[in-house]
Amino acid sequence: MFERRRRHRFVERNEVLIRTVVDKYQGAGIAAHTFDLSTGGARIVTSKSYPVGSVIRVRLDLAGTDQVVNLDGQVRWLKHKDKEDVYEIGVEFEQMTSQDVLALIRHLYGRHEGIPSTVA
Numbered sequence: 001m002f003e004r005r006r007r008h009r010f011v012e013r014n015e016v017l018i019r020t021v022v023d024k025y026q027g028a029g030i031a032a033h034t035f036d037l038s039t040g041g042a043r044i045v046t047s048k049s050y051p052v053g054s055v056i057r058v059r060l061d062l063a064g065t066d067q068v069v070n071l072d073g074q075v076r077w078l079k080h081k082d083k084e085d086v087y088e089i090g091v092e093f094e095q096m097t098s099q100d101v102l103a104l105i106r107h108l109y110g111r112h113e114g115i116p117s118t119v120a
Contacts, residue, residue: 009036009043010108016044017059029059039104041073041092049087050075058091062107069103071096 014037017029032046042058050056052075060069073091080087093100 008108009038011036012063012108014063015061016042016046018044018046018048018050019057019059020050021055034060035088037104037108039093039101039108041076041090044089044091045081046087046089047085049078049080050089052076052078055094056091058093062103065107067103067107069100071100 012034014034016032016034018032019027019029030046030048032044035043035045037043037060042060044058054075056073056075058071058073060071061067062069071093072095073093075089076092077090078087079089
């Protein structure tokens with residue numbers, strides 16, 4: 001099977017708060033969590049469905065740290081998990097700052113494999 005992802009995914013649960021453009025990225029948001037995470041996107045498990053193509057704001061609490069990263073992302077795919085009554089959404093991060101990328105690199109690679117000398 002051909003792997004289309006350009007970045008390594010880490011299976012890791014991080015608490016997430018999702019907001020949309022409709023609520024102006026304010027308010028309570030929807031609680032969710034990551035199933036896996038990379039420097040370019042995440043698979044997020046949530047109780048709410050989001051249309052493919054929609055833009056969401058993801059507040060990502062990095063597990064085991066006190067770091068929070070706020071990222072905008074586009075929903076690329078959606079899958080309903082009938083037995084658990086939840087949705088999995090594939091989110092591709094957009095317009096990331098260098099600080100956001102560095103925080104994810106340090107979190108993902110620093111604990112697991114060591115920070116790579118080159119990053120795609």
